Amino acid sequence: MSDPTSRPARTSPNYDLYQRDIFKAGSYGVLSSFSTDPDKLESLAKEKLSERGWLYASSNAGLSLTHQSNRRSFSSYSILPRMLVPTLTRDISTTLFGHRIPAPICFAPIGVNAIYHPDGELAVAKVAGELGLPYCLSTASSKAVEDVAAANAAGGPKFFQLYLPHNWELAESLLRRAWNSGFDVCIMTVDTDHLAWRHGDLAQANYAFYYGIGNEMGWSDPVFRKYLEEKGIDPKTDPRTAGRAWIDTIWHGKAHSWEDLPRVIRLWKDISGGRPFLLKGIQHPSDALLALDHGCDGIVVSNHAGRQVDGAVGSLEVLPEIVDAVKGRMTVLFDSGIRTGADVFKALALGADAVLVGRLWIYGLSIQGEHGVRHVIKSLLAEFDILMDVAGYKSLKDVDRKALRVSGLTKL
């Protein structure tokens, strides 16, 4: 029987068709592990993964206070529905960095996807391409960027997330490979020069690279391979030493500073002929302005899903201040804590141009590989689209701060 959920969403502007697919599929009993509830998806993923896999996906900094603040900040805003608005022809498409996309939703960069499913990044990039949504590949990919591009063959924008190596020759090689593979936006992550204190991972010494898992981006790189050869390290016979070398080259040894930015921006602009360069992990309005001063084309307002600074502010809480500081002079993307269509709506209403989602698709990938990713992302698209319908918002242009109330009945 053909898979009733596999209709490419791009051909149908109304994602609520997916709701009908789900009802029909339900009556035929086609799907196995199935839920559209994010909490249920989280527990299904937990059941499916090994203890280490689950710990890596769920690990937060410290006592998870930032993760909790992320979720709490969504519930401190409420949506003001409008009635009798003819929303049947609503439009949730938008343009991001010159790409027309069917919804303002992107795949956040997540490292080492092979932990969650053997197809890893290939499954995720395939679904993103099919749906026409931007796919962002992590430097910590467990597949080579060239193979990920091939899996994304159906099309859709591709962004490359850069963890800036301490070796400029390697940085150039990674960026060139990404550009040659069709990745035309560079997003440099600045909140994770070092991993934070994550109790879950520390308890198990749970760092995939040290076990030789998920270093494919490095091992497929000519510059890094040459470095390994010079050191006499063979990833095939000694994956752990090779993994440690990869980690030390990308993350350890030295912290980055604003002084590194002009060089990396110039490098990317030279390679790509001036395509966009963003910083990911911005939470302070002053850092947003520094990014602007340094010539960035955008930022991702993000606290890395609460995995870095424990006890930090909820990412949604700082979004309006940052949007006000930036004043439309660069693109503002948002992530950390998005689980529902209502969350997407709130982030857009507070001024984000688009959002990134991370853990939601990890759950899908863990539960049922490619099919699971397709299901969770189509569910999010459908939920957001249906929310626009029932809340009486016809177009993204209508979604602004007037659409929200802060709890306590204060006007924004």
Ligand SMILES: Cc1cc2nc3c(=O)[nH]c(=O)nc-3n(C[C@H](O)[C@H](O)[C@H](O)COP(=O)(O)O)c2cc1C
């Ligand atoms: C398991 C895991 C791995 C991640 N790996 C990366 C990464 O390699 N690069 C990066 O920039 N961000 C990484 N992130 C952060 C995500 O890109 C994103 O900021 C975050 O997951 C968004 O929050 P959400 O998961 O609540 O949607 C990771 C997050 C998780 C949960």
Ligand SMILES: O=C(O)C(=O)c1ccccc1
């Ligand atoms: O774990 C993370 O949050 C992350 O960004 C990362 C860092 C190194 C390797 C893989 C993922």
